[in-house]
Amino acid sequence: MRIDAETIQALLQAAKQSPPSRVEKPGEVTPFDFQAPHRFAPEAAKRLREAAEVMARDLTATLSAALQGAFPIALDELKELYISHLPAVPDAYYVPLNINEHVAGFLLLPRDTAVGWVTKLLGGLADGDIEDGRILSTLETDLLLDVTKKVVEAVSRACRDNDGPTITHTEAVSRAPVELVEEGQIADVCYFTFQRKEGDKALPFFLVLLSELLEPMAGMVRPPERSLEDVQRDMLAHVESVPTDVNVRLGTVNVSMRDLASLEVGDVILLSRPMGEPIDVIVSGKTIMAGQPVQHKGWYGLQILRVKEDA
Numbered sequence: 001m002r003i004d005a006e007t008i009q010a011l012l013q014a015a016k017q018s019p020p021s022r023v024e025k026p027g028e029v030t031p032f033d034f035q036a037p038h039r040f041a042p043e044a045a046k047r048l049r050e051a052a053e054v055m056a057r058d059l060t061a062t063l064s065a066a067l068q069g070a071f072p073i074a075l076d077e078l079k080e081l082y083i084s085h086l087p088a089v090p091d092a093y094y095v096p097l098n099i100n101e102h103v104a105g106f107l108l109l110p111r112d113t114a115v116g117w118v119t120k121l122l123g124g125l126a127d128g129d130i131e132d133g134r135i136l137s138t139l140e141t142d143l144l145l146d147v148t149k150k151v152v153e154a155v156s157r158a159c160r161d162n163d164g165p166t167i168t169h170t171e172a173v174s175r176a177p178v179e180l181v182e183e184g185q186i187a188d189v190c191y192f193t194f195q196r197k198e199g200d201k202a203l204p205f206f207l208v209l210l211s212e213l214l215e216p217m218a219g220m221v222r223p224p225e226r227s228l229e230d231v232q233r234d235m236l237a238h239v240e241s242v243p244t245d246v247n248v249r250l251g252t253v254n255v256s257m258r259d260l261a262s263l264e265v266g267d268v269i270l271l272s273r274p275m276g277e278p279i280d281v282i283v284s285g286k287t288i289m290a291g292q293p294v295q296h297k298g299w300y301g302l303q304i305l306r307v308k309e310d311a
Contacts, residue, residue, distance in 0.1 A: 037080045037188035039211045044218035049078050051217045052192055055158035059194060062154040066147050067120040076195040076204065080211060083180055083187050089206070093136075095148045096170040096178045097155075097209065105189065105209035106178040107148055107155075107169070111135070113203040118143050141173050148173070155207060164217035167209075180210060190214055247282040248291075248302055278305050 040048060056075040063071040093114045095107040109117070111134070118140045136144060149169060156167040181187045192207040215222065251271030263269075273279065281289035281302065291302040 035082075035085065037082055037211065039080060039188055039215075040218050040220070044215075044220055045078075045080075048190070048214060048218040049075070051158065051162035051164070052078055054162065055155060055192075056194060058154045058158050059151060062150050063117075063147075066150045067117060069120065071120075071196065073194050073196060075192065077191075077193040079191045079193075081189055081191050083185075083189055086189070086191070086208070092175075093141075093144065094174045094176065094178050095145070095152070096172070096174070097152065098168045098170065099165045099213055103170075103178065103180060104165075104167070104213055105180065105207070107151065108206040108208060109144075109148070110204065113205050114144055116203045117147050121147060145171070145173050159214075159217060162217045163219075165213050180208075187212075244283055248293075249280045249282055250293075251279070 052075045056073050059073045060071065063073060089108060089110055091111040093109040093111070095109075096103050097105040097107060099105075114136060115134055118136060121143055152167060152169040159165055159167060180189070188211045189208050190211050192209075193204055194207065195202060195204045251273035253269060253271050255269065278290035278292055279302070280287045281291060281304070287308070289304055289307050291304045294301045294303045
């Protein structure tokens with residue numbers, strides 16, 4: 001078969017495309033996605049999603065009251081992401097979130113969502129047309145902060161009701177992304193996407209929280225922190241309980257195959273070690289002790305005479 005340049009180009013183009021999706025069969029091995037964290041096992045992830053759906057119902061009531069009209073909210077997606085893989089959202093508003101006085105996440109409002117909320121608060125239509133490049137004034141930003149305060153309270157209430165942490169917010173709205181960890185550090189977050197279920201214009205917003213802090217909501221219980229001394233003691237106890245083969249060597253001698261083949265019952269092989277000289281105790285191929293043979297209650301034994309200093 002002759003393959004011309006056109007065929008080769010077609011094959012190269014096909015190789016660049018994603019493989020077609022297929023239905024996985026039970027027992028099949030699937031590739032592990034190293035680009036995404038896997039902190040939560042399926043059951044834990046299910047519990048976390050159920051808590052987020054409760055959160056969405058609470059947010060529906062909160063935003064409907066704050067914006068003075070029906071504002072149904074639903075959880076659209078929940079993903080685990082490394083911080084370095086957070087999607088960029090241009091032209092957005094950020095509200096930093098705190099847990100135990102430390103920055104632990106943020107509320108992310110795309111520009112259209114932020115403008116829509118403020119417009120709704122001022123009596124307009126949240127899902128109406130928003131002019132390009134429209135940004136909030138200082139007064140409108142203060143109004144937005146009042147709304148987001150109520151949103152954060154609802155999020156915190158839902159977290160607490162599901163064994164999660166208490167969340168507070170920073171009294172500021174920023175146009176710059178929130179830094180959760182120092183540059184170069186690896187951490188993972190839960191990325192919640194909430195969405196209005198009705199209206200001609202979708203107004204999503206996002207909740208981003210460090211995954212480690214949400215483990216209680218997912219039913220994950222970590223063992224209490226242990227001191228270094230406790231860990232060292234347990235490791236030593238484990239090592240001390242490991243079974244080890246101990247060999248006692250009387251001596252060695254080189255014998256030719258001819259002499260070895262001619263040995264008969266009653267023959268004596270003289271070893272290289274004189275009588276009375278201590279014999280070796282060998283562990284894992286290393287001589288660590290020396291002793292002398294003894295007899296005790298019908299059993300051969302070894303009385304330890306010395307232990308090597310570097311044993």
